Amino acid sequence: MSSGPQSGPQCGASPSATSPTQWGAYCALVRWDWVREMKKKTTLISMGVMGLITLFLFSFAIPISSTKAEILEDTRAGILWVTFLFAATIGIDRAFRNDAESGLLEGLLLAPVERMTLYFARVTSTLLFVVTLQGFLFVLFLVLFNQSISGEGLVGLIVSAIATDVGFVTIGVLISAMTWSLPGGDVMLRILLFPMLLPILNVTVEVADRAFDGRAPTAQQLGMLFAVDALFLGAGSLLFEHLVNDSGGSS
Amino acid sequence: MSQTAAHIADDWNKGAIPGMTGPSRGFVAHVLVALTALFGLNWLVVTYVPFEIKMIGSSYLIFFYHFPGAINGALFYLGLFAFSVAYLRTKKPVWDRRARSAAAVGFLANMVLLVTGSTWAKAAWNAWWVWSDPRLMSAAVASLIFLGYLMLQSAVEEPARRRQISAVYGILAFVNIPVVHFSIQWFGQTSHPMKFDAMSAESIVHTRWYAVAAFLVLYSALYRWRYDRTTRNERVEEALNRIRRIEERTHA
Numbered sequence: 001m002s003s004g005p006q007s008g009p010q011c012g013a014s015p016s017a018t019s020p021t022q023w024g025a026y027c028a029l030v031r032w033d034w035v036r037e038m039k040k041k042t043t044l045i046s047m048g049v050m051g052l053i054t055l056f057l058f059s060f061a062i063p064i065s066s067t068k069a070e071i072l073e074d075t076r077a078g079i080l081w082v083t084f085l086f087a088a089t090i091g092i093d094r095a096f097r098n099d100a101e102s103g104l105l106e107g108l109l110l111a112p113v114e115r116m117t118l119y120f121a122r123v124t125s126t127l128l129f130v131v132t133l134q135g136f137l138f139v140l141f142l143v144l145f146n147q148s149i150s151g152e153g154l155v156g157l158i159v160s161a162i163a164t165d166v167g168f169v170t171i172g173v174l175i176s177a178m179t180w181s182l183p184g185g186d187v188m189l190r191i192l193l194f195p196m197l198l199p200i201l202n203v204t205v206e207v208a209d210r211a212f213d214g215r216a217p218t219a220q221q222l223g224m225l226f227a228v229d230a231l232f233l234g235a236g237s238l239l240f241e242h243l244v245n246d247s248g249g250s251s
Numbered sequence: 252m253s254q255t256a257a258h259i260a261d262d263w264n265k266g267a268i269p270g271m272t273g274p275s276r277g278f279v280a281h282v283l284v285a286l287t288a289l290f291g292l293n294w295l296v297v298t299y300v301p302f303e304i305k306m307i308g309s310s311y312l313i314f315f316y317h318f319p320g321a322i323n324g325a326l327f328y329l330g331l332f333a334f335s336v337a338y339l340r341t342k343k344p345v346w347d348r349r350a351r352s353a354a355a356v357g358f359l360a361n362m363v364l365l366v367t368g369s370t371w372a373k374a375a376w377n378a379w380w381v382w383s384d385p386r387l388m389s390a391a392v393a394s395l396i397f398l399g400y401l402m403l404q405s406a407v408e409e410p411a412r413r414r415q416i417s418a419v420y421g422i423l424a425f426v427n428i429p430v431v432h433f434s435i436q437w438f439g440q441t442s443h444p445m446k447f448d449a450m451s452a453e454s455i456v457h458t459r460w461y462a463v464a465a466f467l468v469l470y471s472a473l474y475r476w477r478y479d480r481t482t483r484n485e486r487v488e489e490a491l492n493r494i495r496r497i498e499e500r501t502h503a
């Protein structure tokens with residue numbers, strides 16, 4: 001774990017080689033995930049390309065032109081979030097699948113690391129990938145769809161996007177731990193995950209819509225997103241160990 | 252025949268495997284009570300409640316079949332949650348079977364809710380589906396979440412793993428229900444006909460809650476049937492596995 005280059009997210013002292021603290025182990029796991037991804041970039045590139053393709057598909061599905069600008073004004077927030085969702089799901093699906101296929105997950109489960117630490121580390125690294133992806137796709141969206149956003153709207157959009165991402169990734173990583181070992185697990189992940197996300201997407205698309213009009217999100221909207229984050233974080237931290245403790249570690 | 256195989260055959264002949272010898276008397280009585288209760292509901296709808304009310308006319312009568320779907324669906328989803336928690340705590344397969352049966356019946360109740368709601372929407376709004384109605388949308392999203400639970404049952408082959416994943420997802424699905432409800436209620440656009448003042452007349456309220464009870468008897472009979480069937484299938488599978496192991500030992 002500590003053999004990789006010492007770059008990427010830093011969060012405190014390195015764990016001792018023999019008995020890492022949980023915080024140290026958490027930092028090491030996040031750094032390890034980040035460094036591995038920066039070396040190969042397979043997940044980020046897959047997510048980015050998927051997002052790009054989705055944006056192009058929308059240009060065929062919706063009659064977007066300068067003469068029908070109002071159509072884009074009504075749909076742009078939805079286009080943006082559906083693109084984020086489709087692209088980010090690739091990263092979530094790989095949260096455990098890649099490690100399991102290469103045999104690393106078994107080693108991780110045998111390591112003296114609490115399950116909750118492993119879960120939060122995986123949530124954090126996946127969140128970093130998703131936020132990076134969203135930054136890239138958002139700029140691409142503004143350029144390709146000829147959109148602009150003002151300061152207040154942009155701040156509101158960023159805050160609500162991060163709040164949504166926390167809930168999305170928290171629940172996504174938990175469901176990914178259920179589905180990676182199943183035949184057709186990538187499809188099952190989407191079947192189980194997307195309906196869970198529909199309520200918060202309903203709110204966050206509304207917030208994005210307001211943001212494009214230059215308005216900040218309401219307190220009720222942000223409250224809803226943060227409440228969902230708290231609920232999903234609580235559920236994830238309580239339930240994750242049940243998915244990896246029995247049945248021979250997720251097998 | 253070996254002694255173990257003889258025991259299995261003996262169990263089989265005695266009807267120790269539920270459902271193998273046909274429905275029990277208790278189950279038949281349960282179904283008869285349910286049918287009688289539903290007959291009583293139809294009688295109340297025809298004779299007790301007003302034939303039509305302001306603004307929505309007689310189309311409101313479908314709510315006596317629609318409303319029980321919401322309440323009973325929620326009750327069975329609560330059952331799914333409780334049984335899933337019990338499974339994770341005890342690891343006894345009986346709780347998994349109960350959870351699966353509750354999820355199937357809860358989903359059925361939810362589908363009755365959606366179909367009757369959609370039928371009313373066609374009569375009142377001239378559209379089978381109205382995307383802006385918060386209650387319709389929250390019921391639809393809840394259905395999709397629990398449909399995922401049911402699909403999970405056939406997606407996982409190994410029984411112990413299936414039980415574990417299902418219990419976790421069952422809990423997750425239930426805790427997400429308030430999120431579904433409030434996010435769509437708060438940020439939806441139109442009001443539901445159940446909010447009309449005319450719906451609070453005494454006869455309507457009495458009949459509505461009688462309908463919930465009548466359908467609860469029906470859904471609990473279906474739950475019982477489903478549970479017995481699941482138990483029977485699992486025991487048959489266990490028995491076949493034991494026979495296969497005996498045969499393998501005999502041939503070895």
